[in-house]
Amino acid sequence: MKHAQSRTEVDEEMRAHGLKTEGLSKKYRNFQLSDISLEVPAGSILGLLGRNGAGKTTAIKLISGHTKKSGGKIWIAQKDMDKEPIAAREQIGLILDEPMFFETKSLWENGKAFGRFYSGFQEASFRNWLSVCKLNRSDWLGMLSKGDRMKFQFAFAVSHHPRVLLLDEPTGNLDPVFRKEFLNILQEVVEEEQIGVLFSSHLTSDLEQIADVVALLEQGELLYAESMEKLKSRYCLLKGDPQTGKKLKISAEPGIIGIQVSRVGFEAMADLENVSENLQNMMETIMQEEIDLSKWMYYMTKRARK
Structure with missing residues (x-):
């Protein structure tokens, strides 16, 4: 007789899985994202490449639940996005190049306000990551540069200990010194927390440095998805x-x-x-x-x- 899994065994099984999509699609009037099937195991980084307009941001918004998909399936840490949308989204850390927080609130106020939506959010962890990213928690979000906004989003995202990180062009507005530091920090987080990362970028040198798997989008179609080694x-x-x-x-x-x-x-x-x-x-x-x-x-x- 098969024994029931303990909570620890279930948690370990969940952590062994990051992100998975099957046949993900989205139809617009002048653009279509078609049949995107990807898998990002825990503890690995998938680099998503593509020209501007290829569909990278659309794919990330579909996976995060910010845009409604036309078809396909999404699993986050084995949680079906259709059946358990709240539980699945809680396991996602997200960095997008668009407003998602309160512009007239401080970084600390933003963290506390949005941290309530994540059971894994820890104020001590958030305070530490703000320091790592060289950000003042009393600064208003609306006064930050694009690069510092990205740092804030990253600090908040890892502070609620997600199973999956979705990063849309995170290094595009960073200075060369912090860009290198950020890539090193990201690799450490992935290894220590065993997070699955989908990293969208047009900076191929960044992905060449950190990606375990490379996927290429062109005009809404997935041309290639294989390991960097392959x-x-x-x-x-x-x-x-x-x-x-x-x-x-x-x-x-x-x-x-x-x-x-x-x-x-x-x-x-x-x-x-x-x-x-x-x-x-x-x-x-x-x-x-x-x-x-x-x-x-x-x-x-x-x-x-x-």
């Missing part, structure tokens, strides 16, 4: 002289995702899982380099737009 091993850059580049371009090899040829040379991105024998032979005399996220995103989205 991405780095699957794709590479090819470089060489212009004559070789012209031959490669004419051959129209399916393993070439994109190619640029100039008077001085060529650059191409290759998918090593789709290399033909002909391309394999050509690659023996072509310089190969590790791909970076910026180039990878450029070639992937350019191909999708054709």
Whole structure:
């Protein structure tokens, strides 16, 4: 006979799961987010990439419950967003680039007011995180810069100990020094609290530094979602002289995702899982380099737009 799970066992099971979506979609008059299926286990960071207007912010608002979805399913720490919306949303920490708090209240007053909606909110933790983020709790929210607003939202979010963090372009308005500090702090929080993080950004260098998994949106469609390790091993850059580049371009090899040829040379991105024998032979005399996220995103989205 199967024994009933203890509260501790249930809590451990919940903590083993972060965010999961299946077939998430949203229809607008001039835009549609289609069939977005993602999974962010506890203790990991998913970097969500995409050009402006690709659907990153829409996806985050759907997952957080700020926008009503047209279809699909969302689970937060195994809580079904449709069946347990309040319990699920309580497990979400959110950073959005739009007003969510009282502009004419102090940071401390805002924290106490909104902290009442989260059973895990702790004033001592909030006070500590404000200090870590170098914020004065007596300052009015409306007087803060965009960067300091992000810091405040982060301090509040981690103070109620969520299971999932949804971060929409959190580092875009930070100075370079604190941006690096923030990424280090985020990694520590993820490891210590075992939080699942969905991190949307156009700054590929940030995601390259911290993301375990990379997902790419283009025109509302999910083009790719795999581990950073798999991405780095699957794709590479090819470089060489212009004559070789012209031959490669004419051959129209399916393993070439994109190619640029100039008077001085060529650059191409290759998918090593789709290399033909002909391309394999050509690659023996072509310089190969590790791909970076910026180039990878450029070639992937350019191909999708054709």
